[in-house]
Amino acid sequence: MATMTAPFAFPVLRRSENHTGAPSEISAYRMVITYILVLPLLFFAVRGNFSFEYTAQNNAQTGIYGSLMIANYGSGSALHSLELCFYYGIICLAVFPYMKQLMPVILENKLSFALPLWAVFSTVWSQEPKRSFAFAITVVINTVFAIFLAVRFKPKQQMQLFLLVGLVATLGSFLIIGGMPKAGIDYKNHTIGCEGIYPHKNICGVLTAIFMLPAYFYRFKGNSAAFKKASYLFCAVVLSAISTSRTGWLVLLCCLLFVYLAKNLRRFSVLERILVISTLPALATAAGCLIYLYRAELLKLMDKSATLSGRTIIWHAVFLSIMKRPLFGFGYDAFWIGFKGEAIHLALASGAPGLANAENALFQLCLEVGLVGVILILAILGQGVWRAIQCYRSDTPGYALWYMSMIFVEVLALVDGQRYMIPHSIEWTILVFSNACLAMEVKRQRALVTA
Template identity: 25%
Template sequence: MASMSDFSPLQKAIVVLVVLGGTETIRTFAGAAAERSLMLALLIPMVAITVLYTRHLVRTSLAVPELIVLHVFAVVSVSWSVAPHLTLIRALPLLVTSCFMLTIASMFSMRQVLLLLGAIATCTALASLLAVALIPSARGTPPWDTVWRGVFNHKNALGSSSSFGLLLAAGAALVSQGQGRLRKFLILGALLNAYLLLVSESRTSQITTIFGFGLLGVTLVTRRKLASAAIILLVVTLTTMVVYSAFSNGWLDPVFAMVGRKPTLSGRIPLWEVTWPFVKLRPWLGWGYLAFWDPESTRVMAISQSPAIWYVPFYSHNGLIETLLNVGVVGLMLLALLLTRVFGGILGILGTTADRRELVVFFAFILCFLLHNATESSILERDGIMWMQFTLITAKLGLVAKASSRQGPALAPAPSLRRAGA
């Protein structure tokens, strides 16, 4: 692709692998029958690159050990899973794709990683628009016949991808000065993702986007380290408190009525209420990775027959609940340790780095990712582009924080785009 001429062949291959592996592009264009074999074929070059650059995987694993242990723990959960066969066939691809992203995190500089993510976001948007133009089902499926889903299985998935794609493509364009064609390509990607976000009609993703860009703007204009940390944490805390109070006291009922939504968050709150007792049945280790929502199980049938539900759900629409169902409190603690390490490291260097734009974009991504998982679930998502992005970003931030603690607060200038490095 001419507009990606600044990328090396390896970087172009990475973009293609992530777009195809993290979306339903293959299913959309080739059909479900071809998807399994083609998706399996995608894992082969991921494994090959990971093995070829094993030292980078080891380096990243030492910087963020909680991240690699979390993925291994998902695979090990097959030993106590209520559906071992489902856990095994779903956890192994998760481990492969995650190790692939951990390897990439060490191979390229922070600026290069952001440019890669911006290109991935742009290509994903282009794939969705092509699908909408050629595939009737990509323009809507019941009961959302007129709402686009692109190369995803649902309009909300398109909305989520477009929301984070807008943030990443815009952030990448911000740091791509001196690379005119690439910058135009990334600006195009930001505009396309913004358009797809609107037509997806995903309210959660639209709210997340507003929060993310607000946070991005506030952080970019803040110069002092303590002020940056305080403002970011204050915004997150106040937002959480206000949203919780609004739902608890019914303040948002008129607003939901205006947009045609119910104050149950489109049925999410009743789903959480009937699912939570199952979390308490197996709190420490969970039910096994992606094993709980077996549609033929008695537990899912019991949830579907609840008077407040009356449909067969396939996930809980909440990252916390889904994580507890998959890997229990132990897995949740690993995730919390990872976030503590990353936040602690980044807050230590956020206000002392000469050029903080990449740090700010990545920090905004993580906070938006956590906000997004309040009503959706992308944590440990198999073949999910958002979890792949999250894995790459947190791994890179962990490496940067570790390097900064050894070398001091000043970060060295990033190498050229064709060179690999920390």
Template identity: 25%
Template sequence: MTAHGTAHGTVHGGGRGWALPAAAGPAVPSTVPWGRVLVALAIGYFILQHGLFVPGGPFLRGGVQVGAEDVANGPRQVVWPLLLLAAVPLGVWVHGRVRRLALSMPFVTAALAWSWASVGWAAFPMVSLKRVLLLTVVTLVFLIGAAAVRRPAELWRPVALVLAGIIAIDLVSAVFVPSLGREDSGAFVGLHASKNTAGAISALAILVWFFAGRFLPEWRGLRVLVLLAGLAFLAGTDSKTSMGALLVSGGTAVVLTALARAGPLTVAVGLWLALVLAALAGFAVYLVTPAAVLTALFGDATLTGRTDLWGFLWPFVGDRPWTGMGYQSLWLTGGVGVIERWSPSFLNWAVHQAHNGYLDLLLTTGVIGLGLLLAGVAAGMVRALALEAAGRSPGCGALAVSVLVFALIHNATESSLLRGDHTVWGFTFLALVSAALGRRASGKKTSLHRNP
């Protein structure tokens, strides 16, 4: 690298000009082991908080009913504050890095601030305040844990180990203890509340361990075992959404990162071709009719009543299109909300989300909230591709891209975007932090070279 390139913090991937800006300030502290422990504890509880000893979990199977959220809140209201208290001393130690990481994700930070602002006009302010507080606590715990590690690989290492353990327990329980690890239908659920949740977690585990081969080569044997176990468990869940999202997100990440190594122009051309193909596919669906396509893919044109639910909810967007009705103020409000008072005869499950993350955010945070978050995800993907193209932390950029694409697909039928209690959001935020962490670490390296 030339002196000129170093002084400006520029890293060339294949000499084709992906730039990683240098960060100002003191040198990055060494990796703090407690940071990895904190991330492991947080992600482990994030995954299991809605599975063990809560309605719908393996010991209280039967499903969560509207208004029953407080049953699951007891442990959550204790564990997350304890994790935050454990994170505070670490956060004080690396407070400068916490601040820089937050500033490296301006759109996500702005989306969180907008969520706080929306409490002021929420239909149920106390409900909205409680949930945005949980989102903030979860965000701080992950942000502080990430700030204590030097490289994205060190962030994903404890996550990979936790996922390996959970997948192992899931598969053993589903195969050898069916009364705990399976639904009445026979679908695998393991330690989780439903097959859809179990499918999403196993798909995310597969993505993490697939791309971990590049940044954790010493775990090659364990990687093969986890991938086989994850695939077996995912197949047992029969979660078609997670299976499809796994293939699309993993394939997209592989293609985009390969294009990124050739330079940003190649990526732009590749994305343009992808948009053209998507448009052609959309036109084909229009010709065949969406109902016929949904029936062919899922056996149900309404997606288990989701399309009817969306049709009911969409008019509410027009009431407050820009600001929404207040962060998470529509669901599980104790039966007093307009959504909960609606009991459609064509649905046989409790309505506690819009089953579409984009519609959910439009309803609760408006166009502004949804736009800020999507801008943050797009910026995170660009950073992740730049990280991969620059050759730093190989595999971590591809993993971040795959997780972000998975989250975008997942939210077509489920609501997880900007939800502090949803596992998929936890992984989405980790991917965004990983991309920002890689950028800051790359900038620090250039700074250290400039001041030996």
């Protein structure tokens, strides 16, 4: 029988090497709710599309022509509607009993709800009002779900939950790759790579890097603790490698650098930390100059053209579309709706008839919810970064570093081509969840100071 814990408000913890919670804290692996919530989290990890459900579309033609190859694209299917009802039903059933406890945290994190509510409001001017409204409501539910995860589970339990989801996703991906190669290998791109349970190899690479993050900060127990940690990370690294996702590799390298700095800078004094951090902009500028000077060699090494596989052409065309509705956009998730609407002009201008992505997080958001939406997402990211700075100190617990690392990955999306607030996406869950948890950690640290 599941053991129910009280809503979490970051109690004062004894400082210990693991920094993950009180000794009496029950393991998430002994709670039935943990295994139930793995299902919707996996659904969000694959953005609502498991690879084995769409094997017929896993080919080069779909990679070129996109939604043009999919009959009745955008109209949905009865099976997918049942899936949505099932997974969101689980979330609603889990969250509803805790709504009273969630409300104070929701109000404290109202900025995280501003963008989803703006998406709901975009129904008024959307190219596809019904579509915008339906998907915006699911994002609101996802946002509440993220707050629920922050309140319902203690830090150690949160890490265990995400480790479990990462383990299932990684092992499941290997199983699909080996047993159903037509689904597990991405044939939509000219560079073939493994996608596992995910709908695209880039999503596989990036999400695998994200699921590795809790393992860097969690203290595995038992005589085989080191083996457990090494095995988990090894499997994830192998999956990232065989995905052949350059984006995933870069995210993984950036995460490793962040983890190294986050762990080791704690040992420095405040002045030393400021000196080290102040050198980062100079190092970034120097790295940028080197990348620019040797861009031809780097692009060749990454098997990319001078246009970054056509991205610069797409960005120019996207900018022209943005200027037609700069403030409000074309409606949440109502721009890439097949070969119709404003997407037709963008596809023709970029020479990519199957284009379904602006290849830039801010451009994508601007197309859908305008500059207002861009300002809101930047405010949310800025809030998360500020809370991370407030939490970072010499005795910062490991779980707080994990929250910070996830905020870091979300900031990386500004440059790595990922998108913000996609329907049914775990990335949005993670952003809201990490932001809320950091707010709780700030309050806990202030309570320690005043105690």
